[in-house]
Amino acid sequence: MRVNILSASFNASAWRLLPNRWDFIAFPLILCLIAMGVVGYHQTMAPISVLKAQAISLDPSMLPGYALRTTLRMLAAMVASLLFTLVYGTLAAKSRRAEKVLVPILDILQSVPVLGYISFTVTFFLALFPGRVVGAECAAIFAIFTSQAWNMTFSFYQSLRTVPRDLLEMSRSFHLTAWQRFWKLEVPFSLPGLIWNMMMSMSGGWFFVVASEAITVGNNTIALPGIGSYLAAAIDQRNLQSVGYVILVMALVILAYDQLLFRPLVAWADKFRMENTMSASEPQSWLLDLIRRTRLISRLLKPIGQVLARLARIPTRLPALLASPKAASMHGERKPSKVIDAIWALLVLCLTAYLMFRVIAYVRTGVGLPE
The missing domain is CATH 1.20.5 (Single alpha-helices involved in coiled-coils or other helix-helix interfaces)
Known part of the structure; x- marks a missing residue:
């Protein structure tokens, strides 16, 4: 009898690990993303002499590869912008003294043209990774980063400054530390606005793709394979047909970004919106619904979510420098x-x-x- 129970339990556990039909649909998408990352990594670590030997071709068959390189650059810049936003915006919002310095600096940084950053960062990155394509790639990513980060940082900073007082009072009643309050309250409260600003920043980055992928050092010009370099070459050769091709590919890349990245994020973050009334239509994402319906992929992603949740619950007390004035006053801390x-x-x-x-x-x- 006991053997039968154990056998049934084992069969049930094994059944939960078997993929369903939604897993078979999602697996190719995941494999494509992994392949994109691997190909991009190998191309990035190649010697820089490869770029000098291979000129930008206007052959339309090269556009998918160029689109892949540009997509990875913009995604890397977005990740860097997000990390910068979380650190810089938090420090500016939670420290009165740091705010007096960081906010004006951020205002100055966003007023500097992107080409102004390229002029003095290219040499630094090329010297940091001598003889490698990764140096030029970092310079291009940094140029795109400067077109994305400032807008996102201001959005996150403003959201942290406008967290409702009743929510802060509730976090106090639950005895949350500053670390726990940041991940359990402040970041979720800021997510809807931050994601929309990420979309705007990504759109703004397209204006500087051409400038970021054609890097000039002295009398030498390094053209990184990408949509921007392809467009620059097409304009230089006055090839209107190639310009039409690149516009079509850009539209497809933007559509892919919307469907595979931003639409799922918007649909997922909708639960964090602070509104008294329900919206007429909730945002939907076929990709998010697909992931939720999978069996094996959902079980594989579950441990990652549990680890992140545990990290957010660590009872770490941040320095007093990072305690927001509003929260500090509610906790009865002494005035500065x-x-x-x-x-x-x-x-x-x-x-x-x-x-x-x-x-x-x-x-x-x-x-x-x-x-």
């Missing part, structure tokens, strides 16, 4: 010292005056004061 605030303001003013002096001195070396 006015003397320290005055010293900090004086240091910021001195640093600003020094930087202005250095800028003026540098400008005067090439331009006279009357000019």
Whole structure:
């Protein structure tokens, strides 16, 4: 009898591990994503002499490969922008003293043209990875990063500053630490707006693809394989047919990004929206529904979700520097010292005056004061 029970239990467990029909539909998509990453990695680690030997071809059959390279660059830039947003935006929102410095710096950074960053970062990345394509790839990714990160950071910063007070009070009643409150309350509250800004930032990155993939160092120009380089070559040769091809491929890539990345994120993050009334139509995603209906893939992804949930529940107490003023006042913490605030303001003013002096001195070396 006991053997039969164990056998039935084993069969039930084995049945739960068997893929269903939705798994067979999702597996090819996952394999394609893995293949894209592997191919992109091998091409990135190739010697830079390969780029100099292979000119950009206007053959339409090359466009799928170029589209893959551009897609991976923009995805890498988006990941870097997201990490920058979480760190920089959090520090600016939770520290009054850091906010006085970080927000103006961010405002200045977003006003600098993308070409301005390329002019002084290309040499750095090429020297960081000498003789490798990865140096030029990092320079291109950084250029795209500068067209995405600032908008996302401002959105996340504003969301952290506008977390409702009643939700903060509830987090206090649950005795959440600053780390737990960040991942359980503040990040979910910010997600809907952040995802929409990610979509806008990704769209803005397309304007700088051409500039980021054609890197000039001295008298040498390094053309990275991609949609931007293809478009630049087509315009240079006045080949309108190739321009039409690249526009079509760009539309397909944007559609793929929407269906495979942003639409699932929007549908998943809809549960975090803070609204008193339900929306007329909830966002839907066929890919998210497909993943939820799978059996084997869902079980494989479940441990990853459990690990992330446990990391978010770690009772880590962050330094007082990262405690938001609103949360600190609710927890009854003492008010910051006015003397320290005055010293900090004086240091910021001195640093600003020094930087202005250095800028003026540098400008005067090439331009006279009357000019």
